[in-house]
Amino acid sequence: MSDITIRGLTKYFGDRLVLDRVDLDVDKHEVVCLIGASGSGKSTLLRCINRLVEPDHGQITLGGLSITDPRFGRTGLQQRVGIVFQSYNLFPHLSVLENLTLAPLKVQKMARPQAKARAHEVLSLFSMERFTAAYPEQLSGGQQQRVAIARALMTQPDVLLLDEVTAALDPELVGEVLKIIHDLKQRGLTMVIVTHEMGFARDVADRVCFLSEGRIVEEDAPARLFSAPQHPATQTFLSRLIASGRV
């Protein structure tokens, strides 16, 4: 059974249609990459999955539970779905450790020692355990993004959403973050990734979805989608990227 099921998801920002009857299934342990031009609705789709954006129409179920049902508590949802943003969005007034333990302490009401232990455990996965006492602004972009991913993993979510997590990084720092995402894939985490790194999408994704004007116009295994795109919009998008040397 698939982990995430999206049916007929539609979202307007004012009069602008951003998502147009999107259907998407993500299986357990599957990594799906969403690609497409800016403004094609990738990030909105991602944010609908953890209800940072409330869709206007359509259903999303997560492990069989409908999360678009208003009766479904937000807290339960946030515990199952972690999200990482392009601009890290770490809390600058809190140390790395406090950033990680805030939600477990305040939302899940975890005991402090357990929360700390869990934080150390997650940070050591990313070889960031030296920085527990540091503040975000003292870290490099890549380190901040690793902390942000660690923070999203604190509650052991079933699904991790990654929203252009390398777009704000200096080129030489992209690698360390991508490596972590690779590791997470090896651990069997279900992930939905919005990315502009086509090389990475080809490498890590089990399936790539190309969005255009709020619709998924083509989805396929990366090898096929990148080498033999079927839809004209995909072809145009990819040939433009190739022309600009991005693929």
Next chain:
Amino acid sequence: MVAGRSRPAGNYGLNVHRPIADQTDRGGLRPGTTSIRPAPEGPPPPPRKRSFDWRAAFVPGLISSASIIIVFGGLYWLITSAEQWPRIKAQFFNLDHMIAAAPRVAQGFLTNLQVWLIALACIGVWALVLAVLRSLRGPVFAPLRLLVVLYIDIFRGLPALLLVILFGFGIPALNIPGLPNSGLFWGGVAMVLSYSAYVAEIYRSGIDAVHEGQRAAARSLGLSEWQTLIYAILPQALRNVLPALMNIVVALQKDVALLSVIGVRDAVREAQIYTATTFNYSALVVAALLFLLATVPMARLADWVNRRDRARRLQMAD
């Protein structure tokens, strides 16, 4: 330094110490060839540490103190040699009168300090409540938001002096049983209401300045709207506006003197009373000195808070 940001060691490829032999080919690279530059012998030495330079250490200080002495000495001479100076001195700087007035003016100034501290605490809390109400989202809170906007428009638009008179004389005159009757209390209330309108706007600017992504991050971690405000937004907002708040603290310290118009025996009132009986204004100068004694250190403290805040923002980890 952070590993990722450290600059590369070495001479940045500027082959300063390129061996002479390598420079013989003055024609540069022929097209189609690549150049593998030989490793430089080593980077140039660091700049020599300067020995302590007495001249550099003392001459600027000497010049500035000399110019200060000349300018202020000149001013002093100019003022004291004026024809009217003895009269001015007798009227405003009469030492006997100053000493005679000092105890009561100081007594009054204690009232100022008390009102100042209590009002500060009330303003800090009440303004925060206003700012938070105003920043609440969701249609349910629309009437609250509107009320706060009205409140701020009204109390920011009215002179504090008018409010002090209105509350300090008006409400005690109503003689409502159960309400305090003292002008001091109601004058203080007027100050709190008036200042809170300003401070609420300062808080709100701080809340607005917190990046939207912070709210998204907090919400996506499962924090409730309320928890998001308490743990993520407000700490950053307060830090943003601390310098502006310090200014308000200093301003309030002086404005407490407005209460003197409704008969509160603060420093200014006491000095006026003394002046009224002696026709000498030295008592008011005593009050002025007391205010300066309190506000100038506050202003320096504000500067220090500002500097420390900047330093913290620029701080880099080891």
